[in-house]
Amino acid sequence: MKKIFLSVMLAGAAVAANAQSVSSISYGKFFDNWQVGVNVGGYTPTTGNAFFKSARPNFGVEVGKQISPSFRLGLDGTAYINDNSFGVRNPLAIEHVNVAMLGNFNLSNIFAGYKGEPRKFEVEAVAGPGWFHSFNPGKNNDVSGMSVKFGANFLLNLGSSKAWAVKFSPSILYLIDEPIAQHANSLNSKNSFTQASLGLVYRFKGSNGAHHFTAAQASAPVVEDNSGALRGELSEKDRELRDARNRIHELEGELAEARNRKPEVETVVETKRTLESVVTFAQGKTIIAPSQQPNVARIATYLKKYPNSKVVIKGFASPEGSIEVNERIAKARAEAVKAVLVKQYKINADRIVAEGEGIGHMFSEPDWNRVSIATIKE
Numbered sequence: 001m002k003k004i005f006l007s008v009m010l011a012g013a014a015v016a017a018n019a020q021s022v023s024s025i026s027y028g029k030f031f032d033n034w035q036v037g038v039n040v041g042g043y044t045p046t047t048g049n050a051f052f053k054s055a056r057p058n059f060g061v062e063v064g065k066q067i068s069p070s071f072r073l074g075l076d077g078t079a080y081i082n083d084n085s086f087g088v089r090n091p092l093a094i095e096h097v098n099v100a101m102l103g104n105f106n107l108s109n110i111f112a113g114y115k116g117e118p119r120k121f122e123v124e125a126v127a128g129p130g131w132f133h134s135f136n137p138g139k140n141n142d143v144s145g146m147s148v149k150f151g152a153n154f155l156l157n158l159g160s161s162k163a164w165a166v167k168f169s170p171s172i173l174y175l176i177d178e179p180i181a182q183h184a185n186s187l188n189s190k191n192s193f194t195q196a197s198l199g200l201v202y203r204f205k206g207s208n209g210a211h212h213f214t215a216a217q218a219s220a221p222v223v224e225d226n227s228g229a230l231r232g233e234l235s236e237k238d239r240e241l242r243d244a245r246n247r248i249h250e251l252e253g254e255l256a257e258a259r260n261r262k263p264e265v266e267t268v269v270e271t272k273r274t275l276e277s278v279v280t281f282a283q284g285k286t287i288i289a290p291s292q293q294p295n296v297a298r299i300a301t302y303l304k305k306y307p308n309s310k311v312v313i314k315g316f317a318s319p320e321g322s323i324e325v326n327e328r329i330a331k332a333r334a335e336a337v338k339a340v341l342v343k344q345y346k347i348n349a350d351r352i353v354a355e356g357e358g359i360g361h362m363f364s365e366p367d368w369n370r371v372s373i374a375t376i377k378e
Contacts, residue, residue, distance in 0.1 A: 025069065025114065026214050032206030033066035033213065039169065041197025043080055046172060046189045051196075057081045058195060064104065066203075069114035069213050072104040076130075076149075080193075092135050098173060100130030100149050116215035118162045124153040132175050145177030148187070155201070163211040165201040170194075275302050275376040279337055283318065283370060286332035288340060296337055299374045300345035308378075312353045313337045315372045316360030323358065331356025333372045 039062070042055030058081060064074025082095035108122040132147040151171025158164040173193045176186060203211040277299050279292045288296065303309055315334030317326035334354035341347040360369030 025116075026208055027068075028206045028208050028213075032208065033203070035064050035066065035072075035201055035203040037062045037064075037167075037199050037201035039167075039197040039199030041169070041195060043173075043193045043195035046192045046194045051194060058197065060197065060199075062199075062201075064102075066213070070106045070109045072106070072124075074102050074104060076100045076102050076128075078195075092137070094135060096132065096134050098130050098132045098147055098149075100128050100147065102126050102128035102130075102149065104153065114213065116213075117210070118155075118157045118165075118212050120157055122155045122157065124155065126151040126153060126169070126171065130173075132173070132177075145175060147173055147175050147177075149173045161211050163203050163205070165203070167199045167201060168196070169199060170196045275299070275374075277374045279333075279372045279374070280368075281333055281370045281372070283320065283367070284329065286329060286336050288336055293340075296340050297345070299337075299376075300341055300347060302376060303341070303347050303351060304345075306378075310351045310353070310377045311341075311374050312355065312377055313372055313374045315354070315356045316362070316369050317358065318366045318370045319359050320366070327356055327358045330358050330360075333370075337372045337374060 038060070040057065040059045042051075043058050044051050044054045044056065058078055060076060060078035062074055062076045064072045066072045077099045078097065079094050080096035080098075082092055103126070105125040105127075106122060107125055108119055127150050128148070130147040130149055132145055134143040136142055149171055151169055153167045153169050155165045155167045158166065171194075172189075173195060174187045175191045175193075205211050208214050275298075277295045279288060279295045281287075281292075282289065299311055303311060313334045315330040315332065315337075317330040317333070319326070331354075334356055338349070338352045338354040341352055342349050360371065363369050
């Protein structure tokens with residue numbers, strides 16, 4: 001009995017898991033996809049009796065939860081009416097009852113798939129364990145035991161909503177714990193009922209607004225229409241890309257030209273720096289007149305700019321007077337320029353050479369020879 005129960009439950013779980021792997025089905029909430037039903041029919045012992053000749057009436061109720069489009073788990077209760085037609089007198093109106101936990105396997109959806117609503121006509125396989133009780137006359141004569149039911153449901157779904165269905169259900173009920181010695185705890189047709197019933201089923205409306213599973217509706221994302229701005233940005237990017245490609249082409253051309261160009265060798269000739277400044281004096285004088293100060297400043301500026309340079313100052317005199325006096329005046333004129341450079345412009349005396357050259361003959365005019373000439377030495 002335990003093996004039968006576990007087999008039915010495992011099969012139902014496998015079918016439900018397989019069906020639930022279909023992501024396009026909306027499964028809703030726990031209280032969705034419930035149904036109730038009623039049925040009436042007839043039953044007779046499986047062996048030794050013709051069904052239509054010996055059938056007794058029965059009726060039942062059911063409640064079930066559709067786990068997936070392919071599997072439903074339900075509780076079924078059936079009452080078997082006594083009409084004393086089997087040769088045993090029983091004054092009770094209800095002779096037997098059976099309550100079963102049934103797994104209902106929708107073969108139509110298992111093999112053909114589920115399209116979002118039940119088909120007009122469907123076929124289910126039914127199996128499950130139950131509890132059977134017989135009411136017998138006399139005290140303590142009732143009998144109870146485990147049962148197992150196998151059968152089928154042929155469903156006709158009604159209307160566009162498929163809320164109602166009519167079903168025809170043939171089945172066989174085995175009394176596997178009935179205490180008949182040679183048949184106890186086994187599926188034996190000699191200890192079973194064959195039965196058939198006609199039922200009416202109602203499916204409750206779920207949170208999806210339907211009486212059955214529906215296909216999940218994928219909500220389309222709301223897309224803001226900014227195509228104009230995007231086209232503008234794309235056009236701008238295309239322009240930038242064209243400019244970049246043109247610049248790359250120009251640079252490649254310049255690079256190729258530079259590679260092919262012969263190197264130009266520029267010869268740099270460093271010329272020697274030179275400066276010559278002339279300071280004139282009045283006849284017989286060794287004092288530098290204010291008008292001649294710029295010529296001295298010119299020498300000082302150069303020496304400061306080029307600290308490694310030196311200067312040679314040569315003093316001259318005009319031919320008037322004696323040679324001794326002119327030599328003395330020429331020397332004094334050179335020393336006068338040196339003194340201004342050292343004292344006023346702070347030029348190191350070691351960088352200055354002052355020499356008297358006596359009477360000068362550089363110029364044709366005698367007065368022009370009363371000078372000190374400063375020449376830079378590198």
